[in-house]
Amino acid sequence: MARSGNDPLADLAHRTRSEDPRFARAMDRGEPCRPREYRHRSAWLLLAAASVLFGVGVVISDGLLIASGLVVAGAAGHLFDPQRDRPGLRRPS
Structure with a gap:
């Protein structure tokens, strides 16, 4: 089954990477840091x-x-x- 281009998780991941790249990199490594809102x-x-x-x-x-x-x-x-x-x-x- 083909996936549609409207994937909410992919959209969320893209938005997180653009808004707070440091947090997104830390999540990729499995070592989450505090989001920008809390720094x-x-x-x-x-x-x-x-x-x-x-x-x-x-x-x-x-x-x-x-x-x-x-x-x-x-x-x-x-x-x-x-x-x-x-x-x-x-x-x-």
Whole structure:
């Protein structure tokens, strides 16, 4: 029996390879790594830097450091979003 060109597993594998190649290679080896949605090391580092900026700004009463800390915290919050790499996708409300 011939297989149709509409194979959902093949489509899923292709989409996974294009969206997160590191995860797909790890799955091929049988040693899965964490998917991109759960890798937040840079976001945590940026959030720590924002906390330091904000804290120093509060201690020395410098509004520019406080504002910078808040802006950097907003940027770090954006990095925690799992859908940030797909600008055309909207989350369901």
